[in-house]
Amino acid sequence: MRKIIRTKMFALFLLLAAIVIIYTVLSDGAFVSPKNIRNILQSTTVVSLLTIGAGTLMIAGHIDLSLGGIGTMCAMLAAYLLRVGVPWYIALIAALAMGGICGAFNAILVNELRLQSFIATLATAAITQGFAPIISQGKQIDIYDPVFKFLGGGRFLNYVPYSLIISLLALLVYGIVLKNTKFGRGVYLIGGNPDAARLGGLRPKRISYALFINAGCLSALAGILLAGRLQTANTVGITNSQFAGITAAILGGISFGGGTGGMGGALIGILILNCFNNGMTVINVSPYWQTIASGALLLIALTVDFLSARRRLKT
Amino acid sequence: MERYLEFKGIKKAFPGVQALKEISFRAEGGRVLALLGENGAGKSTLLKILAGDLSADEGDIIISGKKQNFTSPFDAIKAGVSVIYQERQMIPAMSVMENIFAGALPKNKFGFIDKPRLKREAQEIISKFGLSIDPTTPVGRLSVAYQQMVEIMKAYRRGSDIIAFDEPTASLAEAEISILFKIIDELKREGKIIIYVSHRMAEIFQITDDIVVFKDGALVKTFVTAQTNEQELIRAMVGREIGDTYANLSRNTVYGDTLLEVKNLVTKKVKDVSFTLRKGEILGFAGLVGAGRTEVVRALFGVDKIISGEIFLEGKPIAFKSPTEAVAAGLALCPEDRKEQGLVLYRSIRDNVSIPVLSKICRFFFLDRRAEAELADNAVEKYSIKTPDTDKIVAELSGGNQQKVILGRWTSEKMTTRILILDEPTKGIDVGTKAEIYQRVCDFAKQGIGVIFISSELPEVIGVSDRIYVMREGRITGCVDRADATEEKILSLAMSDTAVTDGGEAK
Numbered sequence: 001m002r003k004i005i006r007t008k009m010f011a012l013f014l015l016l017a018a019i020v021i022i023y024t025v026l027s028d029g030a031f032v033s034p035k036n037i038r039n040i041l042q043s044t045t046v047v048s049l050l051t052i053g054a055g056t057l058m059i060a061g062h063i064d065l066s067l068g069g070i071g072t073m074c075a076m077l078a079a080y081l082l083r084v085g086v087p088w089y090i091a092l093i094a095a096l097a098m099g100g101i102c103g104a105f106n107a108i109l110v111n112e113l114r115l116q117s118f119i120a121t122l123a124t125a126a127i128t129q130g131f132a133p134i135i136s137q138g139k140q141i142d143i144y145d146p147v148f149k150f151l152g153g154g155r156f157l158n159y160v161p162y163s164l165i166i167s168l169l170a171l172l173v174y175g176i177v178l179k180n181t182k183f184g185r186g187v188y189l190i191g192g193n194p195d196a197a198r199l200g201g202l203r204p205k206r207i208s209y210a211l212f213i214n215a216g217c218l219s220a221l222a223g224i225l226l227a228g229r230l231q232t233a234n235t236v237g238i239t240n241s242q243f244a245g246i247t248a249a250i251l252g253g254i255s256f257g258g259g260t261g262g263m264g265g266a267l268i269g270i271l272i273l274n275c276f277n278n279g280m281t282v283i284n285v286s287p288y289w290q291t292i293a294s295g296a297l298l299l300i301a302l303t304v305d306f307l308s309a310r311r312r313l314k315t
Numbered sequence: 316m317e318r319y320l321e322f323k324g325i326k327k328a329f330p331g332v333q334a335l336k337e338i339s340f341r342a343e344g345g346r347v348l349a350l351l352g353e354n355g356a357g358k359s360t361l362l363k364i365l366a367g368d369l370s371a372d373e374g375d376i377i378i379s380g381k382k383q384n385f386t387s388p389f390d391a392i393k394a395g396v397s398v399i400y401q402e403r404q405m406i407p408a409m410s411v412m413e414n415i416f417a418g419a420l421p422k423n424k425f426g427f428i429d430k431p432r433l434k435r436e437a438q439e440i441i442s443k444f445g446l447s448i449d450p451t452t453p454v455g456r457l458s459v460a461y462q463q464m465v466e467i468m469k470a471y472r473r474g475s476d477i478i479a480f481d482e483p484t485a486s487l488a489e490a491e492i493s494i495l496f497k498i499i500d501e502l503k504r505e506g507k508i509i510i511y512v513s514h515r516m517a518e519i520f521q522i523t524d525d526i527v528v529f530k531d532g533a534l535v536k537t538f539v540t541a542q543t544n545e546q547e548l549i550r551a552m553v554g555r556e557i558g559d560t561y562a563n564l565s566r567n568t569v570y571g572d573t574l575l576e577v578k579n580l581v582t583k584k585v586k587d588v589s590f591t592l593r594k595g596e597i598l599g600f601a602g603l604v605g606a607g608r609t610e611v612v613r614a615l616f617g618v619d620k621i622i623s624g625e626i627f628l629e630g631k632p633i634a635f636k637s638p639t640e641a642v643a644a645g646l647a648l649c650p651e652d653r654k655e656q657g658l659v660l661y662r663s664i665r666d667n668v669s670i671p672v673l674s675k676i677c678r679f680f681f682l683d684r685r686a687e688a689e690l691a692d693n694a695v696e697k698y699s700i701k702t703p704d705t706d707k708i709v710a711e712l713s714g715g716n717q718q719k720v721i722l723g724r725w726t727s728e729k730m731t732t733r734i735l736i737l738d739e740p741t742k743g744i745d746v747g748t749k750a751e752i753y754q755r756v757c758d759f760a761k762q763g764i765g766v767i768f769i770s771s772e773l774p775e776v777i778g779v780s781d782r783i784y785v786m787r788e789g790r791i792t793g794c795v796d797r798a799d800a801t802e803e804k805i806l807s808l809a810m811s812d813t814a815v816t817d818g819g820e821a822k
Contacts, residue, residue, distance in 0.1 A: 180681045182673040189670060192659035199618070199656055200670035200724070201642030259661055 008253055008308075012268045019272060023279035031282050034159075040271075040278045041164050042229075046238050047270050048167035049222035050245030051252075052174050053215030055266050058249055059178070060208060061191040061258030062110065062117040064215050067245065069128035070102045071223030072237025076132045078148070078224055079141035079233035088147040096220050102128055103216025107209040133235045140234040143227060152228020163225045170218070175263030187211065191258030243298070248273045250301040255308070273297070318344030318379050320365075320477050320508050325374035327360055334360045336533045338374070342525070344476070347499060347509040349519045349540070352529030352552055353773070353806070358512050360532075362479055365510070366398040367391030378477065397470030398479040405466060407455030412437030414454050415469050440468050444498055460491035467498060478502060479510035484518060485605065496522050514603050516545050516810050528552055545811065546803070553773065553802040560750050561778025567595045567760035570781075572629070574765040575734055577615070580624035584610040586789040588624075592734065592765040597756060599780025600769040602809045607789035608769045609651055612736045616648050617641045628733075642671050645733035647725035649740055651769075653714070657721050660710040664702060665691040667709050667720050672729040694723025698755070715748030722755060735759055736767045741775060753779050773802045785809050 023031040030036060050067050057064050078095035082088065102124060109120035143149065154162045178184035189197040190204040198204050219238070226241075227233040252269025254261030276297060280290045320342045327335040335357050342348040350358045363369040365376065367385035376383045378394055385391045391398075405414045413420065415437050423429040437450040446464060448457070454465055463483060470478050480499075484492050499509060499522055511523055519526065519540070526538040528551040536551045571594025580588040585607050592598050600608040613619040615626065617635030626633050628644060635641040638648070650656035658667055668691045669676060676686040691705035698719040702712060709720055718740060725732050737756065741749045756779055759766055770776040776783055777800045785793045785808035793808040 182677055182680075182682065185666070185669075185673055185682060189659050189662065189666070192662050193655075195656045196659050197670065199616070199638050199648055199650055201639050202670065202673075203637065203639050259659070 009265060009268070012252065012265060012272065016268055016272050016275065019275045019279065023275065023282060027279070027282045031279055036278070036282060038159060038161075040274050042161050043274050043278065044270055045161065045163040045167045046222045046226050046241045047244045047248055047274065048171055048267075049218045049225075050238070050241055051248045051266050051270055052170055052263070053218040054242075054245045055249035055252075055254045055261065055263070056174065056178065056187060057117070057211050057215055058246075058254050058256065059191045059258060059261055060187045060211055061194065062208065062211070063246070063256070064103075064106060064117065064121045064212065065242065065246075066102065066106060066121040066124035066128060067215060067219040067222075068237070068239040068242030069125040069132075070099055070216050071219035071221075071226075072235070072239055073102075073128040073132045073135070073223075074099045074220035075223030075227040075233045075237050076135045076141065076235070079143050079227060080135050082143060082145050082148065083141055088145045091145075092148075092224065095224055096217050099216040099218070099220025099223075100213045101216070103213040104209065106216070107212035110212070111205050111208055129239065132237065136233070136235065138235070140232050142232045144231075148224065148228040149231055150228070152225045152230070161229075163229065166221075166225070171263050171267055178262060183207065183210070188259055191260075193259075244273055244294075247294075247298045247301055250298070250305050255305050256302075318476055318506060318508055319377075320379075320510075321375075321377040322361070323375045323377060325361065325364060325371045325376075327364065327369065327371050332532075334532050335364075335371070336531075338529075338534050340527050340534060340537060342477075342508050342510060344379075344508050345503055345506045346524040347503055347511050347522055348525045348527060349523040350510060350512045350527055350529065351519065351548060353771075356529035356552075357532040358529055359481065361529075362398055362481055362510070362512065365391065365396055365477075365479060367396070392473065392475075395474065395476040396479070397473060397475040397477070398481065399463065399466050399470065399483060400481050401483075401485055405454050405462060405469075408453055410451045410453055411441075411448055411457070411465055412450035414465055415440060415450075415472050417469065419472075440472055444468060444471075444501070446494070458491075460487045460494070463487070464494070464498070467495075467502075471502070475507070477508045477510070479512070481512045482514065483511075484513060484515065492518075514810055516548070519548075520545075545807065549803050549806050549810075553806060560753065561774070564753055564757050564779070566757050566781075567597075570595045571763055574629060575615075576627040577611075578625040578627075580611065580614060580626065581622045582610060582614045582619050583622070584619075584789055585614060588786075588789075588791050590784055590791065590794070592767065594763045594765055595760045597760050597766040597768055597779060597781045599776040599783035600767065600786060601773065601776045601783050601805050602771070602786035604771055606786040606809065608786050609738055610789070611786075612648060612738060612767060612769065615641070616646060616736065645731055646736065647671075647730070647732040647734070648736045649718070649721045649725065649738060651738040651742070653717055653721065653742075658709050658717060661708055663691075663706050664695065664700070664709055664712075664720055665705040668694050668705075668724045668727060670724060672727065675729045690727050690729060691723075694720070694727055697726075698723050715744045715752075718744060718748075718752065722752075726759070732764060734765045734767065736769075738769045739771065740768070741770070741772070749775075773805055777802065777805065787811075 053067055054064055074095040077098055078091045081091035081094060106121050106124050109115045110117045152163055156162055156165065178187060186197065186202050186207045189202060190207055194204045223238050226238055248269040249266055250256070251272050252261065252265035254266060277290065277294060280293060323339050325335055325338040338361060350361065352358050360369065364371050367388040367390050370386060383394050412433050416433060421429045421432045421436065434450050441448055441450060444464065448461060454462055457465065483495060487495065503509060513519060523540050526540055526543065526548065528535045528548060530552060538548065573591050574594045575592040578589050588611055602608050610619060614621050617637045617640055621634060633644065654660060665687055669687045673682065676683045676690070688705060694700065695702060695705060700716050700719045702716065709717055712720065725735060741752055756766055756768060768776065768780055777797065781797055783795045783797070783800055783805060784791050785795065785805050787809055795804055
């Protein structure tokens with residue numbers, strides 16, 4: 001098992017390296033210019049947080065399609081609170097709490113009403129997505145608060161974004177928790193077989209609640225960081241990053257079937273995805289084709305996931 | 316021409332088992348023939364061959380003089396065979412009439428479904444069966460019993476000459492059973508060939524004409540119902556010797572105090588069950604599949620909801636709301652379905668062994684990998700699990716070794732298991748490993764663990780247990796000491812309607 005993961009990780013590395021080399025050649029080196037590398041790293045922030053949220057749920061055998069909606073709504077809520085004069089820390093806590101509440105709502109739908117997480121979170125996505133323009137009355141809300149601007153757009157040594165440091169730290173912490181704690185092991189076990197985990201004395205329901213709430217909070221944070229960087233919360237927010245988060249997780253070896261993958265693979269998945277997308281802009285691929293190429297990449301990731309799951313079932 | 320169904324030398328093998336050994340018999344039109352035998356005797360396999368779900372390795376099915384060769388259920392239906400399984404095969408959202416005429420809906424001249432005619436013809440069949448169902452009701456809204464009736468009407472509409480029932484009364488209430496029997500009588504009068512599988516003796520004497528007894532895949536004997544009795548049938552079903560495996564077990568002989576006392580336990584599937592378990596005792600639970608044994612232990616373990624009743628663990632009242640609480644109190648369950656409920660198949664031996672003790676092998680917040688590896692190594696050594704290392708995924712182990720991983724989980728040095736519940740622990744396991752597991756179970760008892768041993772294999776449950784509770788339809792119908800236990804006695808308690816308590820109460 002460990003061997004397979006190792007070789008899979010190695011294959012992912014090779015893919016990443018290949019993408020970097022190809023784009024570097026095609027762009028005459030512009031792809032690896034300091035400015036462009038910073039762009040890639042900058043765009044990693046939001047996706048990383050969403051990948052952690054979606055990825056941990058996928059390892060546990062669930063899926064969350066509402067993360068984009070939740071993050072967008074929570075960022076809007078924070079911006080609204082700032083506009084009406086609430087201090088920055090209360091706005092921040094309230095938005096994160098709202099993310100947690102939305103996650104708890106998903107967990108209730110899945111655990112108590114026993115809805116499929118795919119369907120349940122699709123409904124939550126529509127609801128939260130709808131609330132964003134209601135809060136702002138259809139407009140965007142500009143953010144003037146210095147702390148929010150700093151969190152979203154500040155740069156360490158004028159180069160590395162603080163938000164990137166936050167998200168990389170998060171990846172590291174969640175990676176350690178998943179692999180080395182009782183809770184993390186529980187996530188893998190309930191993803192592998194919830195019945196066996198429960199009869200073995202674990203509490204799948206609690207773990208699932210924790211993961212949904214966690215994912216809600218992380219997407220709220222992602223929404224806030226993006227809004228802080230753009231200095232405005234709009235009604236689209238992080239909606240478009242949601243599928244990127246899930247694609248990155250799958251690319252990084254977190255299977256739809258649950259029970260496999262980790263944060264290390266997820267990080268490589270994120271880098272592959274971002275390099276792939278960023279490179280297309282650098283070499284001037286038309287935006288329409290970029291969308292199509294992103295879809296194709298997701299399709300490839302899903303096919304690989306499907307094939308490896310099938311091989312696993314055969315043994 | 317007279318109608319008959321004949322099986323001639325039917326053989327069927329599955330990997331490792333000869334499920335049917337040269338089965339030959341004949342069922343006549345206008346008579347009801349019962350298939351009787353213990354679980355796993357081969358009745359269901361034969362029904363599946365008749366229905367075209369499985370094909371026989373050798374042998375022929377002959378219907379009224381014509382040799383049949385079914386390669387699919389469709390062939391069987393075309394040849395006039397309908398098998399009514401316990402699980403209904405209907406479309407719940409469609410109406411009664413559409414289900415009755417599924418695959419043969421009458422059409423009008425425009426090629427659309429002719430609703431008035433459909434309704435008229437369905438109503439005719441419903442009236443013929445003496446039922447009062449609205450033909451336009453969706454089947455999903457009917458009770459289980461009426462759904463079954465609809466299925467029988469569908470078989471009738473197809474003009475099936477042969478109708479086989481697989482335990483049709485298992486989920487029916489008394490009143491519904493009498494409706495079913497009236498319908499079977501009606502079908503009989505029309506000269507149909509009826510095959511009837513049931514474990515209920517009373518029913519077999521009530522409605523069948525002939526009886527064929529199966530044992531271990533072979534046909535033991537055929538009877539005419541009117542000329543036999545319950546004792547004779549049970550003897551025919553059992554008739555085998557208990558081997559030396561059990562005589563050679565090194566058993567525990569000293570029992571401690573009462574460990575577990577269950578009083579009048581009631582759940583959705585369990586009716587008024589009371590029993591006691593002492594330290595060092597192996598308590599067998601016998602009965603047919605679906606008798607409620609698994610449900611009793613699920614309730615104990617905090618999985619199923621308890622409606623009423625009391626449970627005492629060493630004198631203290633308990634009611635676990637989750638398996639987590641049960642495990643913390645020293646209960647351990649090896650579930651019936653190893654792969655679905657026992658193991659996380661695509662994780663390593665190590666990960667599977669450590670599940671209940673994860674919090675005990677934590678240092679601060681982190682799992683102590685060395686302690687975990689040691690735990691798994693010890694389990695592999697103790698149970699001689701055949702594997703190169705503890706990294707191996709349990710899905711790649713044999714059934715016997717998988718079961719040993721679960722035993723290793725519950726008896727590791729970090730566990731303090733007081734009550735070990737084994738639900739069909741030897742299912743699908745080879746003979747050698749079975750004997751090994753029996754001795755392990757006796758060893759647990761010697762350590763003072765109370766063991767609950769559920770098994771549908773009579774020789775096993777008699778050979779291993781100190782006392783045997785027999786269940787039927789959610790109730791305990793008797794308790795037998797090992798010294799007095801015979802397969803005949805247990806089978807009659809498991810099947811008969813008259814509950815006999817035969818001593819054996821814990822002193």
